[in-house]
Amino acid sequence: AQSVAQPEDQVNVAEGNPLTVKCTYSVSGNPYLFWYVQYPNRGLQFLLKYITGDNLVKGSYGFEAEFNKSQTSFHLKKPSALVSDSALYFCAVRDKDSGYSTLTFGKGTMLLVSP
């Protein structure tokens, strides 16, 4: 079975400060990892993914994430937060090696950026 843990229900950061949203995962094989963002009453928007290669992945809106295999983590980061980044963030994993693997999501982390 595969799973994702997002240990923080909410992250608060001041505008202009760096932000980190944490994610750890569990899969039996190798992972494909994804980050999504959700604004109120909207669907999920794709931010970035890790497939293979460089452990630092860059995505939309200045976000990046670092894959750490030994710690089974895929934390989302941004050097300078904007108020408009305030939203619900989801980490997701899919097993690269098992058959017909679904995309499994964490419970989400609410990011609040204050002016």
Next chain:
Amino acid sequence: KAGVTQTPRYLIKTRGQQVTLSCSPISGHRSVSWYQQTPGQGLQFLFEYFSETQRNKGNFPGRFSGRQFSNSRSEMNVSTLELGDSALYLCASSPGGRENEAFFGQGTRLTVV
């Protein structure tokens, strides 16, 4: 390219009724997945269809069912609605490969009264 379209956006149903939700995937995408989102449970996987075949199913009762048509459009049906079925139902499409991200529709907000 048009995105994933879900209809209707909002629904209010009475307990015991049934409901059908529709999803039109991005053109060329053969995989369609459905998720239920609630504040307490987060995003829970319902089922995935690929080329008209159910490829995966989540841990939901048999009241939840779905299907996919030859044009990749998908429907999900919930029979004998319960109050606890109130949720945002999200549809996602992808080309089908495991490395591909899923693209989500805006969802259907179902309220059961």
